[in-house]
Amino acid sequence: MDAIPTSKGFAPVSRADARVLILGSLPGQVSLARVQYYAQPRNAFWPIMGRLFGAAPELAYEERLERLVARRVALWDVCAQGRRPGSLDQKIDVASVETNDFAGFLAAHAEIGLICLNGAKAGDLFRRMVAPTLRAPAPRSSVLPSTSPAHAAMPFERKLEHWQAALAEFL
Numbered sequence: 001m002d003a004i005p006t007s008k009g010f011a012p013v014s015r016a017d018a019r020v021l022i023l024g025s026l027p028g029q030v031s032l033a034r035v036q037y038y039a040q041p042r043n044a045f046w047p048i049m050g051r052l053f054g055a056a057p058e059l060a061y062e063e064r065l066e067r068l069v070a071r072r073v074a075l076w077d078v079c080a081q082g083r084r085p086g087s088l089d090q091k092i093d094v095a096s097v098e099t100n101d102f103a104g105f106l107a108a109h110a111e112i113g114l115i116c117l118n119g120a121k122a123g124d125l126f127r128r129m130v131a132p133t134l135r136a137p138a139p140r141s142s143v144l145p146s147t148s149p150a151h152a153a154m155p156f157e158r159k160l161e162h163w164q165a166a167l168a169e170f171l
Contacts, residue, residue: 004083006096007032013065014074014109020170021105021115021139025122026079026097028087028148036061037075040087042149044156045118048163052171072170074109076100078117078125088150089121099129112139116166119146142166 007026014021024037031039038045041057046064050056055067068075082097106112117123123143131138144166145151145159164171 004085004093006081006083008081009077009079009100010035010037012074012076012100012105013037013069014076014105015069015072016109017072017111018069018074018109019072019111019113020167021074021076021109021112022118023115023122023126024077024118025089025125026077026082026084026092030087037065038147040149043147044149044159045147047156048147048160051160052164052167072111074112076105078122078130089119089146089148092121092125094125097125097129099125102130103133103135106134106139114166114170115139115141116163117141117143119144119148119151121146 009027027037028040031037046055046057049064049068053067053071053073055064059067065075078099079092080098080100083093084091115126117126120143126141145154145162147159
């Protein structure tokens with residue numbers, strides 16, 4: 001895997017009074033090319049955020065981010081960087097992963113009460129590499145169905161139901 005370049009994640013999108021933190025694993029190739037979270041057009045993230053927070057994919061990217069921030073939702077990834085050929089989470093070279101500074105982020109965002117992990121890989125990386133480093137009491141976390149088009153076995157409406165149930169108290 002040494003020949004595979006390291007992908008670097010994006011800065012968090014947040015404001016100090018955020019109550020929810022949504023974490024992906026690491027930006028995919030389309031997102032990296034466009035320098036946008038969840039830029040793959042078939043990813044269900046923005047359609048779900050549109051239904052829940054008014055941050056629909058039809059809006060300009062900056063406006064979607066503004067709508068999330070206004071609703072006190074922060075957006076980031078578990079990985080600050082790591083190697084991955086392509087965009088599939090299963091291909092992330094875990095040994096190459098450096099996580100973001102969650103202790104610092106959570107200290108600066110003390111009102112975060114829920115961390116939503118977008119998919120099993122984000123959940124696994126967070127559980128193994130981040131959760132053990134956090135001071136108690138850490139915000140509760142919930143692993144939600146991946147919005148990735150690679151997770152096509154679950155239809156959109158079912159994904160939306162899971163996300164809506166997890167975020168119900170913040171809507």
